[in-house]
Amino acid sequence: MEIDIEKLNLVFNRILDRISSLENASIKLEADYYWMIPGDQLTNLNLGNIDPVIGSLSDDWMELSKLLDTERPVSFVDLDRLANLLRMMSEEYNPTNS
Template identity: 30%
Template sequence: MKINVDELQEALTTLLLRLKDYRGDGVELKEDYYWDFCSDEMFDFSKKPVDFSIGQLTDDWETIKNNVKSDTLIAYDLERLSKILRVLSIENPGF
C-alpha cells in the first residue's frame, strides 16, 4: 500500500478543521492512560500480544509540543500523535 503524503495531510487537516468546528479551539480528553503493546506484535496475527505497557496521553502531548518548539520531531512522534488521534476519534464520534 502506498500513501500519498499530500493526500494524508489534506485528510488530517480536513478532519482537524471539522473537529475544531465541532468542539472549538480546545478539546478536553476524558482519558489519559492507555494500554500499549510492542509494535512488533501489532501485525503478527499468529499469536496474541503479550508485551503490554501503559502509555499516557498527557506525556505524549507534552513531548510532541516540546519537540515542535525545539524542532526535534522524530518518527516516533507519529506514534505518539496516533494515540491522541485515536482517543479524539473515540471521544468525538459525532462530528
C-alpha cells in the same frame, strides 16, 4: 499499500477542520492512561499472547508540544505519540463508541 503524503495531509486537515467546527480552541480528552500494543506485536496476528504497555496522553502531548517550543528534531516516535492522541480523539468523538 502506498499513501501519498500530500493527500494524507489534506485528509488530516479535513478531519481537524471538522473537529474544529465542534470545539472552540482545545480538545478535552477524559482519559490519560491507555493500553498500547508494542509495534513488533501490532501486526503479528499469529501471537497467542500480547504484552501491552501503559502509555500516557499527557506525556505524549508534552513531548509533541516540544516540537513547537524548541528546536528538538522530529523523531519517528512522534508518529506513535500523535497516533495515540488521534486514537483517543476518535474514541471521544465517535458517537458509536459511547
